[in-house]
Amino acid sequence: MLPETLFRSEDVPAAERFECFSELMGRTHAPLQLLSDHREDFRASQRLLTLGDVSVWPTTFQPVCFRRTPKLIRQSDPEGVHISLPLRGTLRVTSREHEAAYDPSHLCVLDTSQPVDVRGGDLSRPHTGVGVEVPKALLSVPPNEISKLTTLQLSAKEGYGALIAKLLTQLAADSSSYKPTDGPRLGLIMTDLLSALFSQALDADNSLTPETRRRSLVLRIQAFIQQHLHDPQLTGTYGWAEAGGGTYNTWGSATLVNHPANCGRDWAGQLQYYDATRPSWGWHPLALVLRGQTRTVSLDFKYVLDVRFRVCNIFDGKDDGCGRVQ
Structure with missing residues (x-):
């Protein structure tokens, strides 16, 4: 399994738990001032999972305020980016x-170089989420652009954000299927996905290296197929290879099935x-399937920089709702 360190407050005397958790946050993220009525x-x-230079930490805690002050920043700044995915509860950032x-x-998204207050937990209800710590130097995003990301609400339900959320929830649920040697690979996947998400949010895709752009495309194609494998309406395989000049070729196929029970007479x-x-x-358009039809389509593309897919409902010859993988 992945290298993992576990902290449980019940293993510490009650009077020492809050200070122990405060010190733990200082080591995991950056020096913080913690405030809580509990x-x-x-x-x-x-649970602290080590993925090479990246760390992922699923956590649950009683309501607390994490405060990163200018004084603490001057004292110590790891020059990192923090990403939080709430799983239960809301984070309020000021x-x-x-x-x-x-x-x-x-x-x-938080920048360790910027002052901030983060409140997690509601009244007496604890907060559950997953945090990620990534050195800024590993991200293919201009350093002076990082602070802009802290003002954005990035979707965890579509595109790169959905891929990141899926990986984090999987690691939070069970990391036992991975070997210790998988840690750096998972860290690389995480930094590639975050670089792609941030560059897209900043409309700075040109800042991505060809290698990062290629790996991100492969992850999108894989996610597009995997997201539908549970549904008999879409199955497939894929592959890719470098084609030179920063471009690449993809190959594979996808099979679409339009079941009569799931589709009206005039829908495709x-x-x-x-x-x-x-x-x-x-x-x-890549492939159209009418009611009751099955069709297999090629996913072969030559000398491309980026390819995106979506599945649409078609009514009266027009799109009527689409699901997109960015």
Whole structure:
């Protein structure tokens, strides 16, 4: 399994639990001031997973405020980016230029170099979530752009955000299927996905290295197929290879089935794609399946920079709702 350190407040005397958790947060993230009405008998747990230079920490804690002050920043700054995915409860973030609430449908981004207050937990209800710590130097995003990300609410339900959320929830649920040697690989996947998400949010895709862009595309194609493997309407395989000049070739196939029981007489399903090499095409039809039909379509693309897919309902020849993997 992955290298893991476990903290449970019940293993510590009640009078020492809050200070132990405060020190733990200082080592995991950065020096913080913690405030809580529950400090006399504070309850919390944390699993710290080491993924090379990246760390992931599923946690549950009683209501608390994490405060990163200018003084603490001057004393110690690990030059990192923190990402939080709430699993149960809401995070409320307050900074000089931003105030927002983050529920399980959004990712929260913090910069260790910026002052901030983060409140987790509601009244007496504990907060459960997953945190990620990544050195800024590992991200393919200009350092002066990082602070802009802290004012955004990035979706955890679509695109790169959904891939990140899926990986984090999987690690939080069970990491026993991974070997210790998988840690650095998972860390690389995480930094690639975060770099792609951040660059997309900042509209700075040109800052991505060709290697990061290629790996991110492969993850999107894989997720597009895996997200539908439980549904007999779409199955498939895929593959890729470098084609030179920062481009690559993909291959594989997807089989679409339009079951009569799931589709009205005048409705059809359509697999569409967007090729960033040919943006003027927009979303282009790849395969159409009418009621009761089955069709297998090629996923072969040559010398491309980026390919995106979506499945759409078609009514009267027009799109009527689409599900997209970005």
